[in-house]
Amino acid sequence: MTTQEVAATLVQLCSQGKFEEAGEKLYSPDIVSVEPGAPPGQSREAKGIAAVRAKGEWWVANHEVHSSVVEGPLLAGSHFAVTFKLDVTFKPQNRRFQMEEVAVYKVAGGKIVREEFFYEM
Amino acid sequence: MTTQEVAATLVQLCSQGKFEEAGEKLYSPDIVSVEPGAPPGQSREAKGIAAVRAKGEWWVANHEVHSSVVEGPLLAGSHFAVTFKLDVTFKPQNRRFQMEEVAVYKVAGGKIVREEFFYEM
Numbered sequence: 001m002t003t004q005e006v007a008a009t010l011v012q013l014c015s016q017g018k019f020e021e022a023g024e025k026l027y028s029p030d031i032v033s034v035e036p037g038a039p040p041g042q043s044r045e046a047k048g049i050a051a052v053r054a055k056g057e058w059w060v061a062n063h064e065v066h067s068s069v070v071e072g073p074l075l076a077g078s079h080f081a082v083t084f085k086l087d088v089t090f091k092p093q094n095r096r097f098q099m100e101e102v103a104v105y106k107v108a109g110g111k112i113v114r115e116e117f118f119y120e121m
Numbered sequence: 122m123t124t125q126e127v128a129a130t131l132v133q134l135c136s137q138g139k140f141e142e143a144g145e146k147l148y149s150p151d152i153v154s155v156e157p158g159a160p161p162g163q164s165r166e167a168k169g170i171a172a173v174r175a176k177g178e179w180w181v182a183n184h185e186v187h188s189s190v191v192e193g194p195l196l197a198g199s200h201f202a203v204t205f206k207l208d209v210t211f212k213p214q215n216r217r218f219q220m221e222e223v224a225v226y227k228v229a230g231g232k233i234v235r236e237e238f239f240y241e242m
Contacts, residue, residue, distance in 0.1 A: 074193050074204045077221035079239045081202035083195045100198035104223050104239050118200045118225050 001110040007073035007080040010105070010112075014084065015070045023056055028111035037121050064089040066096075078107050122231040128194035128201040131226070131233075135205065136191045144177055149232035158242050185210040187217070199228050 001009070006026055013022035033046045033055060046052045065088050072082035081104050089096045101119035105112050122130070127147055134143035154173045159165045167173045186209050193203035202225050210217040222240035226233050 072195050072202075074195055074202060074223065076204040076206065076223045076240070078241050079221075079223045081193075081195060081204070081223045081225070083197040083202070085197065100200075102195065102197045102200045102202045102225050104202070104225060106239065118227070119197070120199050 001107075003078055003080060003107040004073075004075055006107050006110065006112060007075060007082070007105070011070050011073055011082060014068060014082075017065050017068050020056055020060060023053065026112045027052060028109065028113045030113060031111075032114045034114070034116040036118060062091050064091055080105050080107070122228075124199055124201060124228040125194075125196055127228050127231065127233060128196060128203070128226070132191050132194055132203060135189060135203075138186050138189050141177055141181060144174065147233045148173060149230065149234045151234060152232075153235045155235070155237040157239060183212050185212055201226050201228070 010022050010026055013019070013025070027049055029049045030047075031049055031052045033052045035044050038044045046055045065086060067087045069085040070082055071085070073080040074082075081102060083100065083102050085098070085100050087096070087098050099119060101117050104116050104118070106114040131143050131147055134140070134146070148170055150170045151168075152170055152173045154167045154176060156165050167176045186207060188208045190206040191203055192206070194201040195203075202223060204221065204223050206219070206221050208217070208219050220240060222238050225237050225239070227235040
């Protein structure tokens with residue numbers, strides 16, 4: 001897939017709330033996923049499909065997604081950017097909140113090899 | 122200025138090739154500017170308006186901009202993303218090339234406090 005095709009597939013699946021399917025379809029085995037900050041004692045970066053899948057599974061298990069709006073993509077060479085606007089409940093605390101974030105993806109060999117999220121912490 | 126106003130001003134000025142004016146108008150004194158990689162012995166990050174201005178002045182002095190296309194912004198909370206597609210000549214080598222990059226900006230207090238560029242190195 002070209003960068004444009006990867007971006008279009010990601011936007012389509014995530015707009016339907018299919019975050020895990022997007023990951024299974026689009027992540028490279030060597031995916032690196034970067035958050036703006038880390039929990040105490042942990043890293044900002046999850047490296048490799050197993051670590052990134054575990055992060056995704058934790059997220060899905062702990063959040064109920066009420067709505068998911070994805071805007072973009074903006075394409076530039078092997079990179080693209082989208083925004084996510086999520087209305088979710090963090091289930092362990094039954095706390096509903098809205099989050100808005102920019103995500104930047106790097107594509108190589110038709111797969112996402114790096115993703116980084118930008119949001120207010 | 123709101124994040125949306127900062128983003129609109131940046132896109133407008135940079136579309137006209139007015140990169141330095143955009144910086145003077147929009148950067149916080151505490152701006153941090155991050156490239157994907159660093160020259161040997163230097164940092165990926167330029168910190169503070171003096172360092173970031175020097176980086177910009179070097180860039181402007183060494184490049185002739187033939188065209189500058191700015192797409193976006195995509196807005197998400199205090200962050201926004203744009204893409205730059207530049208057709209430039211690196212003057213010291215008289216080498217003309219096209220560069221495409223994603224840029225992510227963080228706004229606080231009506232100013233850009235952080236920018237990060239994503240492109241193939």
